[in-house]
Amino acid sequence: MDEYPEPVHELAAGALDLRAELSEFLRTRRARLKPEDVGLPDYGRYRRVPGLRREELAQLAGVSVAYYTRLEQGNGRHVSPEVLDAIARALRLSDAEHAHLTHLAKPKQKKPAGRTQQVRGPLRTLLDTMDGVPAILVGRRSDILVWNRMAAAVFGDWAELPAREQNWARLVFLRTEYRDLFVDWEHKASDVVAQLRMDAGSHPNDPRLSALVGELSVKSEEFRRLWATHDVKEKCHGIQRLHHPLVGELDLRLESFHQADDHEQMLVTYHAEPNSPSAEALRLLASWGADATRAGTSTPSARTA
Numbered sequence: 164m165d166e167y168p169e170p171v172h173e174l175a176a177g178a179l180d181l182r183a184e185l186s187e188f189l190r191t192r193r194a195r196l197k198p199e200d201v202g203l204p205d206y207g208r209y210r211r212v213p214g215l216r217r218e219e220l221a222q223l224a225g226v227s228v229a230y231y232t233r234l235e236q237g238n239g240r241h242v243s244p245e246v247l248d249a250i251a252r253a254l255r256l257s258d259a260e261h262a263h264l265t266h267l268a269k270p271k272q273k274k275p276a277g278r279t280q281q282v283r284g285p286l287r288t289l290l291d292t293m294d295g296v297p298a299i300l301v302g303r304r305s306d307i308l309v310w311n312r313m314a315a316a317v318f319g320d321w322a323e324l325p326a327r328e329q330n331w332a333r334l335v336f337l338r339t340e341y342r343d344l345f346v347d348w349e350h351k352a353s354d355v356v357a358q359l360r361m362d363a364g365s366h367p368n369d370p371r372l373s374a375l376v377g378e379l380s381v382k383s384e385e386f387r388r389l390w391a392t393h394d395v396k397e398k399c400h401g402i403q404r405l406h407h408p409l410v411g412e413l414d415l416r417l418e419s420f421h422q423a424d425d426h427e428q429m430l431v432t433y434h435a436e437p438n439s440p441s442a443e444a445l446r447l448l449a450s451w452g453a454d455a456t457r458a459g460t461s462t463p464s465a466r467t468a
Contacts, residue, residue, distance in 0.1 A: 168403075173231040174464050179236070179363050179364075179367035179368070179369075179373065181267055181270060181367050181390055182236075182237030182238070182239075183237060183268040184267050184269055184363070184364065184367075185234075185235075185237045185239050185264075186235055186236055186392075186395050188233065188263065188264065188267060189235045189254075189264075189385075190235060191392065191393045192254045192256065192375035192393075193215050193217070193235075193254065194213040194214035194215075194219050195214055196214050196215045196220075196254065196255065196265060197214060197215070198215065198219065198253070198274065201215070201219075201223055201253070201255070203219055203222075203223075204213075207298045209439040216233055217232055217235065220254070221384065223244070224249040224252070225249055225254035226246060226249065226250070226251045226348070230246075231250070233392035234246075234250070234265070234268070234418040236342075239267065239268030239269065239400075240269075242268050242269070244265075247264060247265055247268055247269070248261075250264070251264055257396065259361065259395050259396045259397045260395055260396075262361075263360065263361055263364045263395040264445045266365050267361055267364050270367060271403070272381070279427070280303065280306065280308060280427075281425075282300060282301045282308050282310065283300075283430075284334075285449055286300060286309065286422075286430070290310065290311040291311060293432070294313070294444070294449070294466070295313060295435050295445060295449050296311075296313060296431075296432055296433065297310075297311065297313040297314040297317045297318070297415070297432065297445075298310065298311045298313070298318070298426060298431070298432045299311075299314050299318075299427070299429065299430075299431045299432075300431075301428070301431055302427060302429075303362055303364075303366065303369070303372070303427050303429050304323070304330065304332070304359065304362055304369070304371060304372050304375055305330055305331035305345070305355055305358060305359060306329065306330050307329045307330060307331060308428065309319055312449075313445070313448070313449060314387055314433075316448040316449065317405065317413070317415075317433065319340075319409065326439065331355050332355050332356075332359060332375060332379060332386075333375075333379070335351055335352050335355050335378055336352065336355075336382070336385065336386045336414075337375040337379070337383065342403055343406060343408075344406060344407070344408075345391070345403075345404070345405060345406075346404035346405060346406055346412075347404060350387060351361045351403075352385060352386075353389055353394065354396070354398045356386065356389040356390055356393075356394070356397040356446070357377065357394045357395050357397075357398075358370070358397065358398065359375075359390075360390075360393065360395040361395050361396075361397060364395070373447055376390065386464060398417070399402070399418075399419050400417055400418050400419065401416075401417050402414060402415070402416060402417070403415045403416075403417045403433060407444070407448075409448070409451075410442070410448060411444070411448055412440075412444075413434075413435070413441045413444055414432050414435065414439070414441045415433040415434060415435055415441060416433065416435070416436070417432070417433055417434050417449050418431070419431045419432075419433075420432075426456055426461075443456075
């Protein structure tokens with residue numbers, strides 16, 4: 164089995180504080196709801212807290228105010244799955260948010276987070292054979308594990324970068340060329356942070372993730388702002404609009420697929436509508452080969468560091 168070596172980070176001293184994360188996540192989810200959103204009366208214009216009060220949320224979830232208060236203070240050790248389900252419904256959580264709440268309140272023992280991320284040989288072959296379709300295999304912490312020639316033509320040849328820089332979060336927040344590449348950079352940045360939050364909830368003791376979050380928090384004001392929202396989501400599909408330096412505007416459809424034997428690895432593909440200007444632009448990039456890569460080098464096969 165092929166292996167992708169972990170990027171070398173300086174290990175963070177501490178791990179994620181699950182109690183603080185649970186507290187802030189519940190507080191921010193409650194703050195975004197208004198009484199009228201959940202069918203409750205609003206008795207006046209002036210409310211001391213944004214969104215729902217704790218007693219209103221407890222009423223909706225069918226639990227006591229004291230019980231919910233303890234949970235929002237980070238004391239989730241003895242909470243039952245049924246109560247978590249009721250609170251998730253009351254807060255109108257998405258499936259991803261519900262899963263994140265469960266990870267924070269009732270963490271499970273997982274495989275060591277620092278283990279090597281492995282890439283199966285057939286996956287590399289699959290990416291190589293996807294001619295004309297940019298394809299990327301993304302792992303934990305938004306690490307870019309494998310990509311094909313068309314992905315290099317669209318996003319740049321990451322083989323030119325050190326292994327630790329082959330990471331979506333570092334690319335989006337620390338490299339200025341990616342601000343120009345993504346038409347809606349803010350949306351892309353929000354997606355990256357929301358996925359990192361999911362990873363943090365699943366792997367609170369991952370020192371490399373802690374180091375990554377710490378580095379980005381120091382170097383990027385935008386990252387700090389987005390991280391503080393506690394938003395979580397998984398990007399499954401959608402439209403990715405790019406401004407490529409050679410072919411101009413690209414409107415690509417993003418589709419992502421979790422690996423059946425490793426849910427932490429996601430295959431992400433990008434394709435254009437048939438007979439569209441974006442489809443023609445992709446054909447041009449494919450025909451130009453090495454000249455199409457923004458780093459100036461070609462990737463004749465799926466590459467890793």
